[in-house]
Amino acid sequence: MTGVGIFGFGRIGRNLFRLLHGRSDIRVAAISDLAEPAALAYLLQFDTLLGRFPEPVSLEGGRLRAGALSIPLLAGKDATAIPPWRDLGVHTVFESTSRGRTRAEAEAHLAAGAKRVILLAPPLETPDVTVVLGVNDAAIDPAQRIVSNASSTVQCLTPALAILDAAFGIRRAIFTTIHSYTSAHRLADVPVEDKRRGRAAAENIIPQASRSPAMVLELLPALRGKLTGYAMNVPVSNGSVVDLVCWHEKPATKAAIDEAFRAAAASDRWRRVLAYEDAPIVSSDVARSPYSATYDSLATMTLGDRVSKTLSWFDSGYGYAQRGIDLVERYAALEAR
Numbered sequence: 412m413t414g415v416g417i418f419g420f421g422r423i424g425r426n427l428f429r430l431l432h433g434r435s436d437i438r439v440a441a442i443s444d445l446a447e448p449a450a451l452a453y454l455l456q457f458d459t460l461l462g463r464f465p466e467p468v469s470l471e472g473g474r475l476r477a478g479a480l481s482i483p484l485l486a487g488k489d490a491t492a493i494p495p496w497r498d499l500g501v502h503t504v505f506e507s508t509s510r511g512r513t514r515a516e517a518e519a520h521l522a523a524g525a526k527r528v529i530l531l532a533p534p535l536e537t538p539d540v541t542v543v544l545g546v547n548d549a550a551i552d553p554a555q556r557i558v559s560n561a562s563s564t565v566q567c568l569t570p571a572l573a574i575l576d577a578a579f580g581i582r583r584a585i586f587t588t589i590h591s592y593t594s595a596h597r598l599a600d601v602p603v604e605d606k607r608r609g610r611a612a613a614e615n616i617i618p619q620a621s622r623s624p625a626m627v628l629e630l631l632p633a634l635r636g637k638l639t640g641y642a643m644n645v646p647v648s649n650g651s652v653v654d655l656v657c658w659h660e661k662p663a664t665k666a667a668i669d670e671a672f673r674a675a676a677a678s679d680r681w682r683r684v685l686a687y688e689d690a691p692i693v694s695s696d697v698a699r700s701p702y703s704a705t706y707d708s709l710a711t712m713t714l715g716d717r718v719s720k721t722l723s724w725f726d727s728g729y730g731y732a733q734r735g736i737d738l739v740e741r742y743a744a745l746e747a748r
C-alpha cells in the first residue's frame with residue numbers, strides 16, 4: 412500500500428482523489444491546500460465536470476471525511492509549513508497546485524520525509540525525469556525522486572508523434588492544442604501580464620504560447636529542430652484535442668496512418684494510454700476518458716503522399732491525473748522487486 416499526499420486540491424487534485432477512491436493499493440494519507448476546508452469539502456462533493464461525489468463528504472475537526480475515509484486536511488504554502496509527510500504516512504507527494512515548482516520546492520517535500528514527488532504541472536527547473544508512459548517507460552528508475560508528469564498536451568501529443576515517426580518518419584511537425592478553459596483563465600476581461608490570457612474564456616478563442624515543444628524534445632530528441640506548436644483555449648469546459656500536421660520521410664496514406672494507430676492502440680506498449688476511435692466523436696465524448704490520447708480516425712487527412720493531419724482527443728484533468736497515478740503504480744512495482 413502506497414500512502415500519497417495531494418498538495419493542491421484543485422481540479423487535478425480532486426481528479427486524483429476520485430480516481431483513487433476505493434483503491435486498496437494506493438491510499439490518500441493527507442491533503443493540503445490553501446483554501447478554506449469547507450470550500451474544499453464542498454467542491455469535492457459537488458463538481459461541475461465530475462458530478463456529485465458518490466458518498467457523503469463532511470469535515471471533522473481538521474479532517475476530510477469521504478465515505479468511510481477520514482483524511483488530514485492541511486494548509487500551508489509549501490512543505491515546510493505543514494506537518495512532515497513522514498509523520499502522515501506519505502510516501503509520494505502529488506504536487507498539483509496551480510504553480511510550477513522549482514527543484515528546491517520539490518526537494519522540501521523530500522526533506523519532510525516523502526520518498527518521491529510527482530509534479531503535475533510543467534516544472535520550472537529540470538526534474539530527475541519526465542515520464543510519458545508508452546514513450547519512455549524504460550527510463551523509470553526507483554532512484555528518481557522528482558518526477559514530472561509532463562503536461563496533458565505532452566501526454567497526448569508525444570505518443571502520436573512517436574507512432575507517426577516510427578511508421579513514416581517525420582521531417583517537420585506543427586501542432587495546435589485546442590484546449591478547454593481551466594482555472595488559469597478568466598470569465599470576464601481583466602488586465603494581466605499575458606494580455607490574451609486575461610480575456611473572457613467563455614467568449615473567445617484565445618491563442619496561447621505552449622511549453623510543450625521543449626518537453627516533447629526531451630522525450631523525442633530526434634525531433635529537435637523539426638517540431639513547433641501552440642495552444643488555443645476555447646469556450647469549452649472539458650474535452651481538448653491536439654491537431655497535428657506532419658511532413659513525412661516516407662509516403663503516408665490515410666489507410667496506412669489509421670492502421671498504424673489501430674495497431675498501436677491494440678499493442679501492450681500503448682494499450683493503456685491510446686484509444687482508437689472510429690465513431691464521429693466531439694469534445695464532450697472524451698470526458699472522463701482515462702486515455703492520454705484518443706485517435707480520431709474519421710478526422711485523418713493527407714495532402715499529396717507525405718503530409719498528414721491527425722486529431723487526438725483528451726480529458727486534460729481525468730486522463731492526466733490517471734497518468735500521475737500510473738506513475739505511483741510503476742514505481743511501487745519496481746520498488747517491490
Ligand SMILES: NC(=O)c1ccc[n+]([C@@H]2O[C@H](COP(=O)([O-])OP(=O)(O)OC[C@H]3O[C@@H](n4cnc5c(N)ncnc54)[C@H](OP(=O)(O)O)[C@@H]3O)[C@@H](O)[C@H]2O)c1
Nearest residue numbers: 419421422423444445488507508509510532563593594727
Ligand atoms: N486543469 C487542467 O486541465 C490541467 C491539465 C494538466 C496540468 N494541469 C496543471 O495542474 C496544476 C493544477 O491545475 P488545476 O486545474 O487543478 O488548478 P486549480 O483548480 O486552480 O487547483 C490548484 C489548487 O492548488 C491550490 N494552491 C495554490 N498554491 C498552493 C500552495 N502553495 N499550497 C497548497 N495549495 C495551493 C489552489 O488554491 P487557491 O485557489 O487558493 O490558489 C487550488 O485549490 C496546474 O499547475 C496546471 O498547470 C492542469
